[in-house]
Each structure stands twice: as C-alpha cells, then as structure tokens.
Amino acid sequence: MDELSLYVLDITMNSVRAGATEISIELTEEGEWLYFTVRDNGCGMTEEQLKKLENPFFTTRKTRKVGLGIPFLKMLAEMTGGNVKINSVHESVSADHGTVTMAKFGKNHIDFIPLGDMVETVKTLIQGSPEIDFTYRHKTEQGEVMLSCAEIREVLGEVPLNEPEILTWIGENLREQYEEL
Amino acid sequence: MKSLEELKAIKAKMQDKVALRTSSGETRIVVGMATCGIAAGARPVLNAFVEGVAEAGLGENVMVTQTGCIGICQYEPVVEVYTKDAEKVTYVKMTPERAKEVLEKHIKGGKVITEYTIGALKK
Numbered sequence: 001m002d003e004l005s006l007y008v009l010d011i012t013m014n015s016v017r018a019g020a021t022e023i024s025i026e027l028t029e030e031g032e033w034l035y036f037t038v039r040d041n042g043c044g045m046t047e048e049q050l051k052k053l054e055n056p057f058f059t060t061r062k063t064r065k066v067g068l069g070i071p072f073l074k075m076l077a078e079m080t081g082g083n084v085k086i087n088s089v090h091e092s093v094s095a096d097h098g099t100v101t102m103a104k105f106g107k108n109h110i111d112f113i114p115l116g117d118m119v120e121t122v123k124t125l126i127q128g129s130p131e132i133d134f135t136y137r138h139k140t141e142q143g144e145v146m147l148s149c150a151e152i153r154e155v156l157g158e159v160p161l162n163e164p165e166i167l168t169w170i171g172e173n174l175r176e177q178y179e180e181l
Numbered sequence: 182m183k184s185l186e187e188l189k190a191i192k193a194k195m196q197d198k199v200a201l202r203t204s205s206g207e208t209r210i211v212v213g214m215a216t217c218g219i220a221a222g223a224r225p226v227l228n229a230f231v232e233g234v235a236e237a238g239l240g241e242n243v244m245v246t247q248t249g250c251i252g253i254c255q256y257e258p259v260v261e262v263y264t265k266d267a268e269k270v271t272y273v274k275m276t277p278e279r280a281k282e283v284l285e286k287h288i289k290g291g292k293v294i295t296e297y298t299i300g301a302l303k304k
Binding site: 151152156159169 | 185215217235
C-alpha cells in the first residue's frame, strides 16, 4: 500500500467488522510526527486474541489463513521510527467494550509514505457502512478538518448517507475544509 | 462552503426518490475491500463504480456494496456482479477503467466481458 490513507481504511475496516456503531478516526500532525487513532465500540478482542494480533498467521476470518492488516501497519510505523499500540476490551468483559488502535509515524523519515487521499478513505467507509456514526478529525498545525456522520444524519433523517448525492456533498465538504487550511 | 443548509436542500429533493427505492438492488456490484483488495487498488475501483452508477442514473436498479476477503487474494481487486436471472459473474484484477467498461457493457448492455472474468484467467 503506497498511501497512509489506505492503511487507515484497512484498520478502520476491522472496526466495521467488529460490529461497531460508532467509530472515530483522528489524525494529528505535530512537529515531525503524525499520529492516527481509530476508536470503536465494537465487540473488542480477548486477551488471547490481542496477544496473537501481531502474528500474520493469526486471523479470525475463514476465507484465508493470514491476517496482514496490523502487521503491515506495525512494520510501516516502526520503519519510520514510530509505533503501534492497541487497547481492547472484549464484550464478555465489560459493557464498555471496543478497540483503540493508535499509530505513530515519523513524517520526515525516508520510509514515510504520503498520507494520500483521506477524503476518499472517509467516503469509502461511509459508502460501505452508512448506518455507522463515523467521526473524522484531522488536526494540523494550520487548523482542523472535521466531519460527523451523526450531525449529517440529524439533517438527513431517513435518507441514507451513501446516496450518491450525499457522498458527493461529504467529499466536497471535506475538500473545501482542506483547502481552507 | 458546503453547508448543512445545502444538505437540507439535497435531502428535500431526494426524499421521494429514496422512498420509491425499496425495491432496488436488482443488480448488485460487490467489491472486495479487505486488506488484500485495498492493497491491490480496490478503493479507486469501488469509487469508479459508485460514480459511474450515479452518473448513468442507474441508482434505482443497481446497488454497489462492499465485502471482505473472499479468498482469492491473488486476483484482487475482485468484483462480483449479481443480476436477477443470471449466474454470478466474478471479475478479477479490476481497474477503474475496467469498472467503467463493465458498467457500460455488462450492467447497461447485458453482455459479460468474459476476458476480465476469473474463468478467462485460469485457462
């Protein structure tokens, strides 16, 4: 994967598959570092699953025997001098369950890859799961870009968020916010 | 600025249309969006289908959805097309350009592009 935004998409898909109803994606750029955090209220992972997570030969899926999402992310983060931290509470443990994935990247490192098109990543997520309340926030030193699906849903009522006209509006709204930075 | 006011206007225009669409999904285009798909370039392929369907005004009968890994990672991006009366068609190694072509020839024209299907690859 040659854009960080694709890693964000891939990691957030884990939250979607965990049955989350609320997912927040937060990017923060601070000096030479870029942090991203994906937080969800999905089913979470057991301690045993968490321990195996970095092993590419562990996956809960049934269609293939390898799981590369987290190992890919970890490799990229560590190559740039950063790291990945994952906290998770399984639904069997607490009603307040879910997973938080935090990744840190060195922006000036030669192995850092461009952030790429975050707008496309957000649109893709909403297209696939219009019923989930995604919150997207990208903080830079110039200012902040923000989108809240819950807020949009309040306006839309029963109109699904993945109607093409709505997705176009979402994309244009985000791009305009980026241009204003 | 794309304001919430503008969103309200879009909503007002769409409401009737959406209410009519309960019978939609006669044709389903399913794009694999697991790690294998994403790494192989599924995001722009999905986008090409979503935009193409909207542009051609096919939204009432055609649904574009996402799925996880279907187990043929080496052929990603994989796209499955389900139509009402025909067998499922599996397109492999898709690109945004091929997506446009599939929309034009298969979805609109009813003709499967055999050379992009998994059957053609295995021969």
